[in-house]
Amino acid sequence: MIYLFWWFLQDLLQVLVHGWIFAPDVFLMALLFALPLKDHEEGLLLWIAFLGGILWDLRWSGLIGLTAGLYVMALMGMKGIWELVPPSAKGFRMVLGLVLCFHFMVGLLRLLFFEGGGEVLFVQFAGQQLGGTLVALLAYIYRREKFLS
Amino acid sequence: MSAFKVASGERRFWICGLVLLAVALSLTAATGGSVSVLAESYDYVGRILFSVEYPAWALRDGALRLASWTIGQGKLESQLKELQRENLALRLQLGLREERALLREGGGEARIVARYPGEWWRFVVIDKGSTDGVVRGMPALQNGRILAGRVRDVESNSSIIELISSSTMLVPVVVDDTRDIGIIRGDDIGGVWLLYIPMERKLEAGMTVSTAMAGESLPPGIPVGRIGEPGSVTEGYVSYRLYPYADLSQLRSVTLIDGTP
Numbered sequence: 040m041i042y043l044f045w046w047f048l049q050d051l052l053q054v055l056v057h058g059w060i061f062a063p064d065v066f067l068m069a070l071l072f073a074l075p076l077k078d079h080e081e082g083l084l085l086w087i088a089f090l091g092g093i094l095w096d097l098r099w100s101g102l103i104g105l106t107a108g109l110y111v112m113a114l115m116g117m118k119g120i121w122e123l124v125p126p127s128a129k130g131f132r133m134v135l136g137l138v139l140c141f142h143f144m145v146g147l148l149r150l151l152f153f154e155g156g157g158e159v160l161f162v163q164f165a166g167q168q169l170g171g172t173l174v175a176l177l178a179y180i181y182r183r184e185k186f187l188s
Numbered sequence: 189m190s191a192f193k194v195a196s197g198e199r200r201f202w203i204c205g206l207v208l209l210a211v212a213l214s215l216t217a218a219t220g221g222s223v224s225v226l227a228e229s230y231d232y233v234g235r236i237l238f239s240v241e242y243p244a245w246a247l248r249d250g251a252l253r254l255a256s257w258t259i260g261q262g263k264l265e266s267q268l269k270e271l272q273r274e275n276l277a278l279r280l281q282l283g284l285r286e287e288r289a290l291l292r293e294g295g296g297e298a299r300i301v302a303r304y305p306g307e308w309w310r311f312v313v314i315d316k317g318s319t320d321g322v323v324r325g326m327p328a329l330q331n332g333r334i335l336a337g338r339v340r341d342v343e344s345n346s347s348i349i350e351l352i353s354s355s356t357m358l359v360p361v362v363v364d365d366t367r368d369i370g371i372i373r374g375d376d377i378g379g380v381w382l383l384y385i386p387m388e389r390k391l392e393a394g395m396t397v398s399t400a401m402a403g404e405s406l407p408p409g410i411p412v413g414r415i416g417e418p419g420s421v422t423e424g425y426v427s428y429r430l431y432p433y434a435d436l437s438q439l440r441s442v443t444l445i446d447g448t449p
Contacts, residue, residue, distance in 0.1 A: 051240075051244040061305070086204070086208070089212065093212075093215075100304060100306070101302075101305070101307055102306050104215030118201065152306060159378075
């Protein structure tokens with residue numbers, strides 16, 4: 040249910056900024072955070088990513104299956120890399136770095152698919168990454184406050 | 189036993205991921221580039237999400253209006269739009285074909301509700317469909333005056349507009365100063381070209397171009413753009429770069445006019 044909230048948040052952000060920048064993939068970021076940090080069934084997260092991606096494609100991207108595939112790939116990549124990280128390095132900062140990294144890669148791959156857009160799409164991509172960084176920063180501050188209180 | 193369970197869970201994750209990935213890629217391959225699929229999918233999903241997205245649209249519109257008002261251009265802009273509509277209506281009345289603007293409240297003005305990154309210079313989705321009187325082929329104008337595109341696909345509550353920068357959109361035009369007739373076509377990356385001008389005709393940069401009367405639903409006399417530098421020569425015909433009046437990267441709404449007699 041929480042992921043439905045994140046999907047709608049991403050959708051509403053996209054309504055607000057569409058035409059200027061791409062909204063940051065907060066839905067994907069929530070799933071990427073959940074994979075190592077929450078005790079969810081991982082297969083279920085894949086299904087949520089897939090369905091959320093399909094819905095996003097139907098509404099915004101115009102290439103049905105593209106976002107769904109990228110989201111699933113990002114989750115698989117996150118899991119693969121997370122398992123390679125030594126236990127001593129497994130911490131929130133590492134998760135944060137990986138989430139940002141995958142958010143960047145998904146945005147970049149999407150940009151490569153839409154090769155005809157040129158400068159306009161690049162500006163939109165840059166805006167999306169800035170937004171993603173801001174979300175990660177907020178997540179970091181939230182986490183720190185939670186630990187301090 | 190528990191190690192076996194973990195290994196089996198891991199395996200399930202990877203298999204599930206690969207299957208979903210394959211399904212997603214197959215969907216992309218099967219539906220990619222199909223305009224009718226885009227139109228239908230937007231229409232269904234857009235209708236479902238409309239009520240959820242409504243506050244965000246209202247906020248966006250409010251912010252845009254506020255920004256416009258803040259810089260002191262709101263009133264001037266609406267006056268200009270009104271004058272442009274009036275001008276268009278008068279020109280069309282004087283023209284060779286009778287045109288009828290969509291006068292139902294809000295019918296002529298359509299908001300752009302989606303613009304797919306992969307089709308950035310080709311299509312936009314608007315929030316008006318067949319229930320609002322939109323029909324295929326209707327011209328879409330920016331600021332009620334300048335040609336931006338044409339209706340390509342119509343669903344009940346939304347439509348797809350093909351922009352003049354699309355390579356599949358061919359529009360017959362006339363050079364206003366010389367009355368030379370050609371075709372404009374986009375290149376899918378933001379450029380528009382005027383084609384089929386005979387080599388012996390020398391067109392100069394800055395000459396204006398408007399739609400030609402060509403026996404279709406596009407009315408003549410709609411301003412399109414200005415001629416730029418000459419491009420390639422093919423079989424005795426020169427192509428010229430065309431700089432459209434319409435600001436296609438800043439397109440927020442379009443006005444649809446009914447061009448049928």
